[in-house]
Amino acid sequence: MLGPVILAASRSDRMRRLISAAPVTRQVVDRFIPGETVDDIVPIIKGLTGRGLELTMDVVGEDITTPEQAAAARDAYLALIDRLSDLGLGERVEMSVKLSMFGQALPGGHELALANVRPVVEAAAAIGTTVTLDAEDHTTLDSMFAVHEELRKDFPQTGCVIQAYLFRTEADARRLAAAGSRVRLVKGAYKEPAEVAYQQKQEIDKAYVRVLRTLMEGEGYPMIGSHDPRLISIAQELARRAGRKLDEYEFQMLYGIRSDEHLRLAAEGHRMRVYTAYGTDWYGYFMRRLAEKPANLRFFARSMISK
Numbered sequence: 001m002l003g004p005v006i007l008a009a010s011r012s013d014r015m016r017r018l019i020s021a022a023p024v025t026r027q028v029v030d031r032f033i034p035g036e037t038v039d040d041i042v043p044i045i046k047g048l049t050g051r052g053l054e055l056t057m058d059v060v061g062e063d064i065t066t067p068e069q070a071a072a073a074r075d076a077y078l079a080l081i082d083r084l085s086d087l088g089l090g091e092r093v094e095m096s097v098k099l100s101m102f103g104q105a106l107p108g109g110h111e112l113a114l115a116n117v118r119p120v121v122e123a124a125a126a127i128g129t130t131v132t133l134d135a136e137d138h139t140t141l142d143s144m145f146a147v148h149e150e151l152r153k154d155f156p157q158t159g160c161v162i163q164a165y166l167f168r169t170e171a172d173a174r175r176l177a178a179a180g181s182r183v184r185l186v187k188g189a190y191k192e193p194a195e196v197a198y199q200q201k202q203e204i205d206k207a208y209v210r211v212l213r214t215l216m217e218g219e220g221y222p223m224i225g226s227h228d229p230r231l232i233s234i235a236q237e238l239a240r241r242a243g244r245k246l247d248e249y250e251f252q253m254l255y256g257i258r259s260d261e262h263l264r265l266a267a268e269g270h271r272m273r274v275y276t277a278y279g280t281d282w283y284g285y286f287m288r289r290l291a292e293k294p295a296n297l298r299f300f301a302r303s304m305i306s307k
């Protein structure tokens, strides 16, 4: 029951101000967003790649209100890519991008987001890596898929995310499971109405398996974005049945969640990519992590009280 309440709070400016200003917040946030600047995050990148993991980087921030902020978001990714190039880590680290941060919700936002994301995709390709477009709430997805299709004309390796909780996703998966495509499947992290999305965990899990089967039996490259042990074993079994080799799909998990499992799957020979977020505008990302596991909220509340 707490999840939807926390997701509603994630859209509230008042809650954002309150939570962002709480002195203890930064320590709790660190578990999920381990840094604010490129300098903070470089040691984390080196540490994870040194342990055999791959990464996908998210410079957090989504509720932007001006084109200048969208341009700043683009520049933040370009600065990160420059640093990865200096470190020689281009091929191990890809980018995850939210188009809202690139201006998608502003007037003329579809074109603005495309114009801002394109240089990031170009810079990523120049260092041997790629970009995946995150999936946000359902109202943004037609635009996201259109940007994805446009980018793929020049950069076919550009990936996108689909969310098992949405009714539309089974059809999206059939369209996307084609040769050369890279698709991350997740359960879905936003508060969506019953007209467009499954609401019960069991239904969402069943939909996840159906969509995963489509991706595994298709010709694209499935990226399994989940920490759910049951879905991870099912993914391994579906990959085996589809005759996929270990380098023909990958697992992805979020930084700070089930870290032992990241290492276990990597040790088994799987490609394991850790979604690692950093930056100052962490509120929306942090609140979604609290909503996924209400025990996180209790821990957060206890830390505030004990201060």
Ligand code: FDA
Pocket: 133, 134, 135, 136, 161, 163, 186, 187, 188, 189, 190, 225, 226, 227, 228, 229, 252, 253, 254, 257, 258, 275, 288, 289, 290, 292, 293, 296
């Ligand atoms: P589930 O929520 O059932 O969790 C399974 C187990 O994992 C839990 O029992 C718990 O042990 C652990 N766990 C999960 N979340 C936790 C948390 N926050 N804190 C502590 N433990 C936790 N969503 C979206 O809408 N658009 C997107 O673009 C993305 N991108 C994305 C990338 C990657 C790499 C991942 C792994 C996830 C996303 N998501 C996302 C988030 C996704 O939709 C979903 O909300 C979370 O992954 C949680 O769902 P699980 O599949 O992990 O299962």
